[in-house]
Amino acid sequence: MQIDLSGKKALVTGGSGEIGRAVCAALAQAGADVMFTFFSNHDGAEQTADVIKAAGREAHVVRAHLAKDKAVGEILDAAREKMGGVDIFVHNAASGVLRPATEISGRHWDWTHHVNARAFFFLCAGLLKGEPLMGAGGRILAMSSLGAVKAIPQYSAVGTSKAALEAAVRHLSLEVGPLGITANVISPGVIDTWSLKQFPNREDLLHIATLRTPAGRLTTAEDVAHTTLFLASPEAAMIHGQTINVDGGYSTMG
Numbered sequence: 519m520q521i522d523l524s525g526k527k528a529l530v531t532g533g534s535g536e537i538g539r540a541v542c543a544a545l546a547q548a549g550a551d552v553m554f555t556f557f558s559n560h561d562g563a564e565q566t567a568d569v570i571k572a573a574g575r576e577a578h579v580v581r582a583h584l585a586k587d588k589a590v591g592e593i594l595d596a597a598r599e600k601m602g603g604v605d606i607f608v609h610n611a612a613s614g615v616l617r618p619a620t621e622i623s624g625r626h627w628d629w630t631h632h633v634n635a636r637a638f639f640f641l642c643a644g645l646l647k648g649e650p651l652m653g654a655g656g657r658i659l660a661m662s663s664l665g666a667v668k669a670i671p672q673y674s675a676v677g678t679s680k681a682a683l684e685a686a687v688r689h690l691s692l693e694v695g696p697l698g699i700t701a702n703v704i705s706p707g708v709i710d711t712w713s714l715k716q717f718p719n720r721e722d723l724l725h726i727a728t729l730r731t732p733a734g735r736l737t738t739a740e741d742v743a744h745t746t747l748f749l750a751s752p753e754a755a756m757i758h759g760q761t762i763n764v765d766g767g768y769s770t771m772g
Contacts, residue, residue: 521751524549527601528750529593531555531584531637532611534562537661537709540739541608542566544747546573553578553597555589555611584611584637585629594644597651604651606750609638609660609683614676622675634679639686642701646694654698657750660687661742662705662761664769684761691759700758702749707737707765733766 528545532538533554539562542552552570556563556579563579570577578600582589597604614630615622638660645652652658664670665677666684684703691701708727727736745764748754763769 519748519753521548521747521753523606523747523750526550526605526750527597527603528552528606528608529554529597529601529604530608530610531582531593531641532609533566533579534559535610536739537706537742538610539566539569540743541610541746542577543569543573544740544743545606545608545750546570546575546577548747548751549575550606550750551576551578551601553580553601555580555582555584555593557581557583557611584633585613586632587636587640590637590640590644593641594651603653604645605655606657607641607645607652607659608746608750609641611637612661612676614679616672616676618672619674627675630675631679631682634676635682635686638683639690642686642690642694646697646699652699655752656694656697656699657754658687658690658694658699658701659746659749660684660701660703662703664705664707664763664765666705666761668769687761688759695758700749700755702754702757702759703761704742704745704749705761705763705765705769706742707731707763707768709737709739709742727768730771731766731768732770735766737765737768 528550534556567577580596613633615626662680665673666680687703
């Protein structure tokens with residue numbers, strides 16, 4: 519299937535990492551102009567912008583601290599000014615603290631939930647209210663993880679934020695469906711990204727995931743980008759309010 523997103527405007531949060539860059543690249547290669555956010559990874563943001571431009575599309579870069587409420591307004595203002603509207607919104611930004619529950623402070627909790635769930639919710643609301651930036655045919659996508667539904671050691675702050683994210687998408691789908699907009703979640707399997715390197719048991723996770731994945735290999739950022747591209751396309755109009763696992767069957771193994 520050849521997906522054509524020519525003339526579309528995409529907004530991607532967290533575009534400086536491996537998954538965000540793959541998503542931005544796929545959208546740009548399909549013909550979309552892309553605005554993406556980043557916070558601290560300046561080199562990664564530059565690489566993502568170069569990838570978008572190499573595809574012949576416009577790249578707009580916004581530095582945004584999604585743990586702060588003001589970031590939502592800054593992103594929406596930039597999207598209106600630079601693109602005039604948003605056809606595809608992908609919330610890929612993620613953060614969090616990997617600690618036992620007894621070692622998580624209120625600041626840790628708030629930071630994690632602000633970036634992973636709160637920013638997404640209010641960006642969606644901002645896209646839709648007043649003079650809306652997103653209209654019929656729009657696509658809302660959020661990146662989750664298996665930790666939203668499965669218990670993972672030291673993952674309680676992140677896992678609960680991802681569960682909130684998935685719930686937000688289900689509830690939003692009721693409101694945006696009548697507007698001709700779809701809202702879905704992508705839940706990738708274990709991907710060997712920079713973020714995974716922060717896990718103290720990274721090697722064990724990679725080994726177990728490889729053994730327990732029926733497809734016989736780990737998920738890649740490109741696998742996630744391909745699914746994102748399809749869900750962003752007109753062909754996916756009747757996939758709505760769903761969580762799509764992109765994990766080679768890992769989540770079916772119990």
